Amino acid sequence: MYVGGKPDSPASAHADWVRTDPTEAADYVARTGVDALAVAVGSSHAMTERSATLDHALIERLREAVPVPLVLHGSSGVPDTELRAAVRAGMVKINVGTALNIAFAHGVRHMLERAPALTDPRKYPGPARDAVATTVHDILTALAA
Structure with missing residues (x-):
């Protein structure tokens, strides 16, 4: 069962017809017993x-x-x-994986640009983790505002 939207149409993920129907969502939750429900309300992955x-x-x-x-x-x-308004409207879990992936990749790139001869991969994660932590801080600060 797929609730709302069309799984094979990422290009049109923002279209009005790609939305979760509340009646279908309620039926899905009742029939499956899921603990949380990801819904289509205008955003798309990646x-x-x-x-x-x-x-x-x-x-x-x-x-x-x-x-x-x-x-x-x-x-x-x-x-x-938009995120703050979504939380006020009832959104509980906010997934920001792409933002964290971008921050991590930029941290690694920055490290390698600063030290192009670096070959020890144990040196990359520190700056990348710092970039992810900064991104998390910025998102949480924005949501709390």
């Missing part, structure tokens, strides 16, 4: 630009329709103001 606009009214309807926490995938592509 976005590298923060340009998504979320359907906050739909998030509110989904929050009313299902008794489990709502999860937002593709949050790396959502601007801070």
